[in-house]
Amino acid sequence: MRAKAIIHLDRFKENINSVKTRIGQNRQICVPVKADAYGHGALQIAKTALTAGASCFGVAAVQEGLALRKGGIKTPILLFSQPCPDEIKDIIKADLTPFVSDAEFAVILNEYAAKANKKISVHLKIDTGMGRIGCDTKDAKELAAHIKKLSDLILTGTATHLAVSDSTNVNDIEYTKNQISRFTKAVNAIRAAKIDPGIVHAANSGAVILHPNAWFDMVRPGILLYGYKSFEEYTAPVAQLKSLSKFKKIISEPVMELQSSVVLIKKIKEGETVSYGRTWTAEKDTLIGVISVGYADGLPRLASNRWQVLIGKEYYPLVGRISMDQCCVNLGKKTNVKRWDEAVIFGSPDHDDHDASSLAKITGTIPYEITCNISKRVPRVYKR
Numbered sequence: 001m002r003a004k005a006i007i008h009l010d011r012f013k014e015n016i017n018s019v020k021t022r023i024g025q026n027r028q029i030c031v032p033v034k035a036d037a038y039g040h041g042a043l044q045i046a047k048t049a050l051t052a053g054a055s056c057f058g059v060a061a062v063q064e065g066l067a068l069r070k071g072g073i074k075t076p077i078l079l080f081s082q083p084c085p086d087e088i089k090d091i092i093k094a095d096l097t098p099f100v101s102d103a104e105f106a107v108i109l110n111e112y113a114a115k116a117n118k119k120i121s122v123h124l125k126i127d128t129g130m131g132r133i134g135c136d137t138k139d140a141k142e143l144a145a146h147i148k149k150l151s152d153l154i155l156t157g158t159a160t161h162l163a164v165s166d167s168t169n170v171n172d173i174e175y176t177k178n179q180i181s182r183f184t185k186a187v188n189a190i191r192a193a194k195i196d197p198g199i200v201h202a203a204n205s206g207a208v209i210l211h212p213n214a215w216f217d218m219v220r221p222g223i224l225l226y227g228y229k230s231f232e233e234y235t236a237p238v239a240q241l242k243s244l245s246k247f248k249k250i251i252s253e254p255v256m257e258l259q260s261s262v263v264l265i266k267k268i269k270e271g272e273t274v275s276y277g278r279t280w281t282a283e284k285d286t287l288i289g290v291i292s293v294g295y296a297d298g299l300p301r302l303a304s305n306r307w308q309v310l311i312g313k314e315y316y317p318l319v320g321r322i323s324m325d326q327c328c329v330n331l332g333k334k335t336n337v338k339r340w341d342e343a344v345i346f347g348s349p350d351h352d353d354h355d356a357s358s359l360a361k362i363t364g365t366i367p368y369e370i371t372c373n374i375s376k377r378v379p380r381v382y383k384r
């Protein structure tokens, strides 16, 4: 079969369980399923997450929320990004829970809600140092009071987002602690004004691993549930990790495995070149395997001549440029590889170093971008 992404739902469930064990049974888990669940398929991931005890979902685009509703998801869906006014009708239709950062947007939302004769549940978003959406920490209490006064909005949560929670650098740890303390103060001020802040939440993946004080009522780990640590847990200086309370290693296994097949094997002679730009020349006679996956499937072109593909139990180096739909590996002079054999591009169980994280490292990006970029034409095959 041509390129396909095996989605190991059993591993996804295990990752949820391992987060649950870490944060305790009394806290809720919001599963970010934005960008089609980081490329894994939002609806399947959402359904699986519900069976593993997730309580709500996070999307970035209103369309993503609508699609989940069409697929039968009934739990709350948080809208993480600031929407435009022309999206509000669909927010109401899909019963999404938007983040509110300012009074102006609260008023617009309220008007639409009144017109539709519906109540909209919202979460107050506080900017404690991310510098993106959210209100100023000192304005949080006032904004909460404002939302409370609007007849058709219901404040069901209060949130912030952490900028460097995945870093073990001393200054970054300090920065995160400050964000958490500013957030705590703002939430306390809301409570002191006799306003219920609803579900309080702040922790992304980094904070689930490194900052227990950020766990509050609910956590929102994305990349960790898809199997990647957002930081170098195993290479961080132990002294730095020990300065973090209750630090524990947490297990999380890659959920996505990108596979394809060797569709042709052919001999090439010493001195002959492979693919566009002639960037690779055979030093001796050898066998080349053509694999049916390319950059249009999401295999970064930057991995040309720098990545290996797993066929059977052996790794074979990519040679020549990765093209749009195909790439080539050097099989050597003699090989056990047969035409139509399966080739794993990344994420095979039992091959820890051959995952989206290592591929990201050699291509100058992060695992998030690798899995998000696995394109639409690559079918997702769900394994339970």
Ligand SMILES: *Cc1c(COP(=O)(O)O)cnc(C)c1O
Pocket (backbone or CB within 6 Å): 032, 034, 058, 080, 161, 203, 204, 205, 206, 220, 221, 222, 223, 224, 230
């Ligand atoms: C994407 C996102 C998350 C998840 O971030 P990870 O680094 O994948 O854990 C959490 N909260 C918000 C608001 C987000 O947009």
